[in-house]
Amino acid sequence: xxxxxxxxxxxxxxxxxxxxxxxxxxxxxxxxxxxxxxxxxxxxxxxxxxxxxxxxxxxxxxxxxxxxxxxxxxxxxxxxxxxxxxxxxxxxxxxxxxxxxxxxxxxxxxxxxxxxxxxxxxxxxxxxxxxxxxxxxxxxxxxxxxxxxxxxxxxxxxxxxxxxxxxxxxxxxxxxxxxxxxxxxxxxxxxxxxxxxxxxxxxxxxxxxxxxxxxxxxxxxxxxxxxxxxxxxxxxxxxxxxxxxxxxxxxxxxxxxxxxxxxxxxxxxxxxxxxxxxxxxxxxxxxxxxxxxxxxxxxxxxxxxxxxxxxxxxxxxxxxxxxxxxxxxxxxxxxxxxxxxxxxxxxxxxxxxxxxxxxxxxxxxxxxxxxxxxxxxxxxxxxxxxxxxxxxxxxxxxxxxxxxxxxxxxxxxxxxxxxxxxxxxxxxxxxxxxxxxxxxxxxxxxxxxxxxxxxxxxxxxxxxxxxxxxx
Ligand code: ADP
Numbered sequence: 131x132x133x134x135x136x137x138x139x140x141x142x143x144x145x146x147x148x149x150x151x152x153x154x155x156x157x158x159x160x161x162x163x164x165x166x167x168x169x170x171x172x173x174x175x176x177x178x179x180x181x182x183x184x185x186x187x188x189x190x191x192x193x194x195x196x197x198x199x200x201x202x203x204x205x206x207x208x209x210x211x212x213x214x215x216x217x218x219x220x221x222x223x224x225x226x227x228x229x230x231x232x233x234x235x236x237x238x239x240x241x242x243x244x245x246x247x248x249x250x251x252x253x254x255x256x257x258x259x260x261x262x263x264x265x266x267x268x269x270x271x272x273x274x275x276x277x278x279x280x281x282x283x284x285x286x287x288x289x290x291x292x293x294x295x296x297x298x299x300x301x302x303x304x305x306x307x308x309x310x311x312x313x314x315x316x317x318x319x320x321x322x323x324x325x326x327x328x329x330x331x332x333x334x335x336x337x338x339x340x341x342x343x344x345x346x347x348x349x350x351x352x353x354x355x356x357x358x359x360x361x362x363x364x365x366x367x368x369x370x371x372x373x374x375x376x377x378x379x380x381x382x383x384x385x386x387x388x389x390x391x392x393x394x395x396x397x398x399x400x401x402x403x404x405x406x407x408x409x410x411x412x413x414x415x416x417x418x419x420x421x422x423x424x425x426x427x428x429x430x431x432x433x434x435x436x437x438x439x440x441x442x443x444x445x446x447x448x449x450x451x452x453x454x455x456x457x458x459x460x461x462x463x464x465x466x467x468x469x470x471x472x473x474x475x476x477x478x479x480x481x482x483x484x485x486x487x488x489x490x491x492x493x494x495x496x497x498x499x500x501x502x503x504x505x506x507x508x509x510x511x512x513x514x515x516x517x518x519x520x521x522x523x524x525x526x527x528x529x530x531x532x533x534x535x536x537x538x539x540x541x542x543x544x545x546x547x548x549x550x551x552x553x554x555x556x557x558x559x560x561x562x563x564x565x566x567x568x569x570x571x572x573x574x575x576x577x578x579x580x581x582x583x584x585x586x587x588x589x590x591x592x593x594x595x596x597x598x599x600x601x
Pocket of ligand 1: 496527
């Protein structure tokens with residue numbers, strides 16, 4: 131039923147995890163390098179522009195000290211600058227620093243253009259020039275430029291090339307880190323796997339203290355696992371108990387059946403009356419066995435959600451009175467009084483047979499776990515659009531620890547073991563009521579008694595009389 135995950139699958143899932151980790155690490159390394167390159171580019175540009183600006187300021191200062199016009203051609207262009215352009219209205223003067231470039235393109239250059247690594251002819255596009263532009267108080271504008279292709283730009287290009295190289299080597303480091311992290315991430319899972327394997331091998335269904343201590347971050351999972359183990363253990367104990375009960379409950383009618391048949395076979399007298407009586411005993415006992423098996427099958431059906439309901443309009447108090455009548459004799463034997471009260475005409479759409487089984491189970495429990503000389507009160511009332519049916523007894527009651535478990539399949543209360551039962555009744559009651567869209571609740575006090583309350587949706591007068599089969 132259970133198959134161990136194949137090594138291939140484990141390996142494959144591990145592979146994907148490693149690859150994912152690797153790409154994440156590599157992506158972030160690349161991102162960091164990219165951001166670093168951007169910063170560096172802006173730093174280099176800023177610094178180079180500052181150099182040009184400083185050189186231009188020095189140039190202007192020298193002119194001021196010499197009280198010469200910036201247009202005086204004898205002023206020498208500093209070596210940090212390739213050209214200085216002086217613009218007054220439509221007149222321009224170009225002073226170059228000995229560069230052998232063709233400056234004719236400068237005529238059309240916007241006098242106010244400035245920035246780093248621009249194209250002189252198209253200042254909006256990328257190029258290699260550093261441009262600084264200043265207004266000189268009057269209408270004059272002075273603009274300085276320098277070709278950065280042999281100073282700043284090579285530094286930047288080297289940085290980019292270095293970044294690519296680092297990214298290439300980082301791939302290897304990232305892959306190793308991904309392997310390491312993946313291994314680390316799987317460490318608690320490996321411990322968990324080992325623990326479960328050991329637990330399964332020892333068949334003790336309990337995790338040892340040491341294993342739990344080792345669990346670290348997986349403590350919550352260990353706790354859940356322990357809960358599962360505990361629940362399974364309880365279930366096994368209950369199933370063993372239930373199996374004992376079933377065996378015991380089936381043995382009695384089967385022994386009686388066998389005894390009746392044996393007695394009839396051994397009797398010499400060919401008296402048809404005694405054979406008839408033996409056959410009738412056999413029939414009665416086999417009927418009992420059959421009905422027990424039917425309950426078990428119905429419970430299984432209800433739990434599997436495949437219960438078929440033959441719905442019809444049912445008057446609640448009528449079915450209750452019928453069942454109460456059937457149990458009158460049993461109740462009298464225990465000196466218990468049954469009362470059944472409620473208005474007629476509260477109609478529900480229900481499977482009449484199953485509904486009667488529900489009432490029978492609740493009444494049977496009321497008598498079984500009731501007080502000798504006590505009472506079981508059955509009442510019905512209409513609350514909003516529902517029929518509320520109550521079965522209240524003054525018997526042994528149910529403790530707080532047990533009350534949530536009584537609906538479980540095969541559960542039997544500790545103090546109920548002296549009475550006959552399979553622990554299936556309430557489970558069946560709940561399944562049938564819920565299959566009808568109803569609800570069942572219980573309130574109880576130990577040694578004071580219990581009250582089971584069923585809420586059943588009433589049907590509108592228009593749908594009364596219709597029969598319908600539902601799953
Ligand atoms: P069974 O009666 O065969 O044990 P049920 O499913 O009918 O199984 O009930 C489950 C348990 O709920 C019982 O074993 C008993 O402990 C508790 N119980 C049910 N009805 C009553 C009741 N009226 N008073 C006290 N305990 C009850």
